[in-house]
Amino acid sequence: MQELIDQYTGVDEDSRLTRQYIAQMEFDTTMDALKAYLVPTVKVIELGAATGRYSLNFAKMGCDTTAVELVPDQVSILKNKVKEQGLTLSIHEGNACSVPFIESNSHDLCVILGPLYHLQSQEQRDQAIAEASRILKPNGVLAVAYISRYFVAGMFAQQFPQLVTPEVLSTLLESGLVPSPFADSFFNVGYFATPVEVEELVSAHGFTKLRHVATDGFNRYISSGVNHFTPE
Template sequence: MQEEYMGYYANFDEEQRLVCQNITRIEFDTTINQLETFTQPAKKLTELGAATGRYSIYYAQKGLEVTAVELVPELVSQLEDNAAEQGVELSIHEANVTDVHFVPDSSQDIVLILGPLYHIQNESDRQAVIKEAHRILKPNGVAAFAYISRFFVAGLLAKMSSALVTPLVLGELHETGLVTSKDVDAFFRTGYFATPAEVEDLAQSAGFNIEKHVATDGFGRYIGAEINSLSESEYQAWLQHHLLVCSEPSLLGSSNHGLVIARKHG
């Protein structure tokens, strides 16, 4: 399974994902907005699963000392190139985020986990990532955990193909958070799709207090064509509306991505 995951991201244009459409821009814009009050006073940030560095480079440009950890060699190469192109210094490590022993205990103000949780299918490995975040954070440090909602994915499967609307496929997703059907691409076969309550429980069981829980995309993916057709001024108006309502609990399950921001016990 890991080999299929590595192959998928070796050939996927992750660099452009967060900027190529309005419905993906909103993920980045919302995450940055919701983290602002926590990152402003911070000095040291580690991103676990940094991909090509969209977030790591952004925060390095803001003056933070950033450690970026990524497993896929092709993404690490892009990350290194992007950092050099932008003229920022990052501490970059090619490693599995379940073990970041090279980051000292209680050394970080912020830890970002904005992708790994929806590709780690083993529960003990998901717990290991959260425990590593807790270990490297200073007392009262803050972690951000992104996930993909299994409730959203059920609707997405129905939109993709009626052949996926079966008790077997939907039942597996509902019960396990997995989609193993041969009729989906590698992103889904290697994915893990959580419930909002599960991610809160995961954080709390590792010693975190929940500070915020937001619907990163809201219901925008259901009206994707309409959101993508907005002009820049219209997009900004939609974004401001979305930011007003993204903390509404009733939106969490219908959002593609959710974001839990949690603080380590002092």
């Protein structure tokens, strides 16, 4: 976990979803997928909230919002943003795998948009989904994000050809990990799933699939074009 904390300390995670159009489209698509559940006074919790790009918006929409974040630096930034914007959020420093400070059966919507692609063991991933199940009300909604290992392989082919080796690609395909000294540290601390695996993970904890959405998908491969679109 310390390696993961180091990865996100001092990082401008908030602007990641605004400084490029491909990331803005990720944000817009995610919000569109969630909009039916983000009604005023609904109780929503985000596990892995980073600097609050999503949680702050949930609060602005009138949701009763709780944000949980692992990295102390990101928690501090989020608290400052809440104060600057005059919003009301419940903020906790904590691990998505264990949130004993959150009451069981207490939330309508649980959003996990970052942790799943950093939890490298099956046990950790199961713990995170189990905690989400515990804190949700009966018939509550869970929204999770992941990064496909097939997408990562394509990204390597396009941007990191030094990683297109039998060793790296076979390890990625078989385990979802990229333990290569030639890879960016983000990939070293990442876990990359398959679509089927994620569906099986949530269903194993009693959830029924409502939607499975690509929030940025192919846009990442054509980012140089997308990022030069006009705002309209």
